[in-house]
Amino acid sequence: MGVFPGIEAYDVDVTVDERDVERALAVRPADVAAADELSFARNVFLPLTTACRYTCTYCTYYDPPGQASLLTREEIRETCRQGANAGCTEALFTFGDDPDDRYAEIHAELDELGHESIHDYLREACEIALDEGLLPHSNPGDQTYEEMAAVADVNASLGVMLETTAEVQAHGGPRSKVPGQRLNTIANAGKHGIPFTTGILVGIGETWRDRAESLLAIRELDRRYGHVQEVIVQPVSDNERWHEGSPSTATMRRVVAMARAVLPESVSVQVPPNLMDARDVVDCGIDDLGGVSPVTDDHVNPEYAWPALRELEEVAEHAGVPLAERLPTYERYLNEEWLSERVLAALDAPDDAGERYRTVRAGT
Ligand SMILES: O=c1nc2n(C[C@H](O)[C@H](O)[C@H](O)CO)c3cc(O)ccc3cc-2c(=O)[nH]1
Ligand SMILES: C[C@H]1O[C@@H](n2cnc3c(N)ncnc32)[C@H](O)[C@@H]1O
Ligand code: MET
Numbered sequence: 001m002g003v004f005p006g007i008e009a010y011d012v013d014v015t016v017d018e019r020d021v022e023r024a025l026a027v028r029p030a031d032v033a034a035a036d037e038l039s040f041a042r043n044v045f046l047p048l049t050t051a052c053r054y055t056c057t058y059c060t061y062y063d064p065p066g067q068a069s070l071l072t073r074e075e076i077r078e079t080c081r082q083g084a085n086a087g088c089t090e091a092l093f094t095f096g097d098d099p100d101d102r103y104a105e106i107h108a109e110l111d112e113l114g115h116e117s118i119h120d121y122l123r124e125a126c127e128i129a130l131d132e133g134l135l136p137h138s139n140p141g142d143q144t145y146e147e148m149a150a151v152a153d154v155n156a157s158l159g160v161m162l163e164t165t166a167e168v169q170a171h172g173g174p175r176s177k178v179p180g181q182r183l184n185t186i187a188n189a190g191k192h193g194i195p196f197t198t199g200i201l202v203g204i205g206e207t208w209r210d211r212a213e214s215l216l217a218i219r220e221l222d223r224r225y226g227h228v229q230e231v232i233v234q235p236v237s238d239n240e241r242w243h244e245g246s247p248s249t250a251t252m253r254r255v256v257a258m259a260r261a262v263l264p265e266s267v268s269v270q271v272p273p274n275l276m277d278a279r280d281v282v283d284c285g286i287d288d289l290g291g292v293s294p295v296t297d298d299h300v301n302p303e304y305a306w307p308a309l310r311e312l313e314e315v316a317e318h319a320g321v322p323l324a325e326r327l328p329t330y331e332r333y334l335n336e337e338w339l340s341e342r343v344l345a346a347l348d349a350p351d352d353a354g355e356r357y358r359t360v361r362a363g364t
């Protein structure tokens with residue numbers, strides 16, 4: 001194994017043991033046990049901005065400079081309100097990486113809103129979500145320790161997909177995601193003590209060894225900080241920018257089993273049920289179906305509709321296990337060690353939102 005690209009520049013010292021890689025590569029679906037419960041969260045998806053400094057070749061989310069937009073305060077409030085009314089608990093904020101980087105229009109819009117940076121605005125967006133009775137879970141791409149500090153106390157959890165520790169063509173181009181920077185982002189969340197969601201993107205040109213190393217790198221960071229709540233095993237999906245296909249069912253079964261075998265039991269393994277038939281992997285160790293929305297589209301994969309609750313129930317029936325709703329943040333993190341007073345107050349509030357959170361927690 002070589003050193004992961006970029007770890008020196010980002011000063012994040014993560015290495016994996018060759019024997020662990022060999023062990024992970026040997027894992028097959030028959031080696032892992034099925035989970036005894038499947039969880040999911042009800043969310044609204046809020047694409048705060050579609051501007052991004054990168055141009056990952058599989059991604060239809062970003063808009064080119066000049067065409068990118070920013071959600072307005074009113075749009076955020078309205079979507080959150082609809083979500084709360086529909087029984088959701090999570091406001092999932094995403095945006096492109098460093099969206100202020102080369103987009104004059106984003107600066108101008110932020111300026112009009114009275115904000116200097118997108119992080120300032122994300123903070124306000126999270127406050128709106130809390131105010132409307134949803135728990136913010138933001139996936140804002142790579143973050144420095146300081147940027148994360150600006151939003152840490154208004155999020156119930158944060159997420160960034162590691163995707164892969166390998167250098168792949170799909171990230172190529174003049175600017176590209178750097179594995180070391182992703183690992184550093186995950187480490188930063190650990191240093192802040194923020195419950196974290198990450199994952200790997202399968203089928204973007206990585207090898208089996210890269211998959212094993214990526215999962216082991218996540219395990220290493222969780223061993224240090226204990227903050228990894230779930231790992232998403234996400235198949236890349238075909239769309240108008242990506243025509244190289246999605247991983248086969250056999251590949252997904254093996255990589256999910258590898259994730260389950262590599263990661264500690266405390267870390268959930270999730271597949272997104274709109275990107276593949278989750279029934280195909282329920283015996284390979286998944287215990288979570290992620291966030292699904294009764295209100296909004298999956299803005300990352302808009303061609304892939306969310307399954308209705310009934311379909312999630314069918315997956316659980318197929319697996320012969322109960323389906324359990326959860327909050328965006330997993331139960332073991334819902335305490336003062338991990339969450340700010342602000343988020344804890346929202347969880348315990350004597351209002352409708354607090355009642356909704358308590359009902360979900362009581363059911364799990
Ligand atoms: O924390 C994350 N959640 C992501 N989620 C959401 C995730 O399913 C839930 O928000 C978490 O499980 C928290 O409940 C995605 C959902 C999609 O449909 C497509 C992509 C993602 C990607 C992420 C992600 O990168 N990070
Ligand atoms: C929010 C997350 O969505 C993922 N993402 C971006 N494009 C695709 C695609 N075509 N298929 C699956 N996942 C994708 C990235 O891994 C990102 O981190
Ligand atoms: C559609 S991706 C949104 C989040 C961020 N840009 C990432 O790649 O992780």
Ligand code: SF4
Nearest residue numbers: 052054055056059096
């Ligand atoms: S996946 Fe994220 S980082 Fe890559 S182009 Fe899309 S928005 Fe940007």
